[in-house]
Amino acid sequence: MNNDRHAILKCTNICKSYDDQTILHNVSVELTKGEIKALIGPSGGGKSTLLQCINCLVVPDYGEIVIEGHPIDLNRKQDLYRLRQQVGMIFQDFNLFDHLTALDNITVALRKVRKLDKAGARNRAMLELEQVGIADKASLYPAQLSGGQKQRVAIARALAMDPKILLLDEPTSALDPTLIGEVIAVIKGLADKGMTMIMATHQISLINNIASDILFMKKGRIVEQGPPSMLLGCGNHSRSQGFCDQLNDLSAMEG
Amino acid sequence: MPTAISVVIDALPYLLQGSLLTAGIVIAAMFIGLVIGTFMAVGLVYGNKIVRFLLTGYLWIFRGIPVVVLLFLFYFGIFNFLGLQFSAFTAVTIVLGMTTGAYQANIFKGAILSLPRGQFKAASGLGMTDGQAIRCIILPQILRLSIPAWSNEFSIILKDSALAFVIGAPEIMARTQFVASRTYQHLAMYITAGIIYFILTWAGVMALRKLEQHVRIPGYSTNGS
Secondary structure (H helix, E strand, C coil): CHHHHHEEEEEEEEEEEECCEEEEEEEEEEEECCCEEEEECCCCCCHHHHHHHHCCCCCCCEEEEEECCEECCCCCHHHHHHHHHHEEEECCCCCCCCCCCHHHHHHHHHHHCCCCCHHHHHHHHHHHHHHCCCHHHCCCCHHHCCHHHHHHHHHHHHHCCCCCEEEEECCCCCCCHHHHHHHHHHHHHHHHCCCEEEEECCCHHHHHHHCCEEEEEECCEEEEEECHHHHCCCCCCCHHHHHHHHHHHHHHHHC | CCCHHHHHHHHHHHHHHHHHHHHHHHHHHHHHHHHHHHHHHHHHHHCCHHHHHHHHHHHHHHHHCCHHHHHHHHHHHHHHHCCCCCCHHHHHHHHHHHHHHHHHHHHHHHHHHHCCCHHHHHHHHCCCCHHHHHHHHHHHHHHHHCHHHHHHHHHHHHHHHHHHHHHCCCCHHHHHHHHHHHHCCHHHHHHHHHHHHHHHHHHHHHHHHHHHHHCCCCCCCCCCC
């Protein structure tokens, strides 16, 4: 029971299938406060589905989710809403609300979900935009922002809800190589502040520098798990190592 | 026998009064349709099996039966059966409203399905309830997207409103026919009625185009480039 006290989130035996195709086979993930797990592996391996199952954007077929000691009843909408308020999500393609300014993208949930008044929501939103360095773009619409700026607004939007955990689904994959840096800097900043995160990513610098643990997923299962030093260490012939070598080769080719 | 011009001039105030009635029918019907269509679209996309089944039934009934048959069915049949004493104006407005509601439901449904799915996911991910996501995120976007198709629907309903004359609502068509049959100036009178309908359509479509530009989201182009 000693472990449980520190586990912020505990997902056990998550299963998900669509029609007759099983996407996740009994996947279990546990996060302690301040921990950062990197989710890597070939595409189609279930990384995205796993992340979306963790905050029930995709409701798992089976499995248990416990957040801060409170089990979530997957059949109760109220439980799902409560879970999602505590678990923020960053998407590969940003998913900013296209009809709202950068500022209102953040205030809309503060007002509707957190029930803040107009001024309170505005102040909080401006604070978050300053944190990610784009307070000057507050009144612009998503279509007027660059990819990197959009992703930073998305991060600010998630953080404004004071999530206990942040899920990042390939946060830099849809970005122009020249814009990746600004988003990585923001994510590293979050890591320094002790944010608990799980991120699916192909970004070697994120995996090497900030992840405390690597989960290698393939065909709906976590096939390897361990700290980067162990999995990516020299002379280690782990699958994660092979995969990261491929990523390194790719970025070397691009560079 | 009076000349065509003088008949038209004499009849004009009478016809213009009728066009106020036509405008009233169309505006009210489009509004009823907007409300019905919005709720139906949400039900068709997000509703459970039973809701979808019932709404699809409604769609088929109103798409499958001519407006004039619906008009007789409701005015002489259903409203009477229910003991409702509606005027011809009210009856036409309700029937046209329910009909355009079915068509508008399909317009809005298409718009909802054309939105990236991430919009709803992002709202859910922030902890919004399904209702909040639909009200605050989905509807404001799809109603904007739907204005061109809605404007098309407006022009169809405006012209369908001429059918109101068959149950005796004194709108443009009824008044035109009344004057034409008394003066025998059929050609001149129906040309005049045609011009009035044309102008009403033009004015409505232009107003909706203005609205479309007014609510346009900055940074999005409207001309396909």
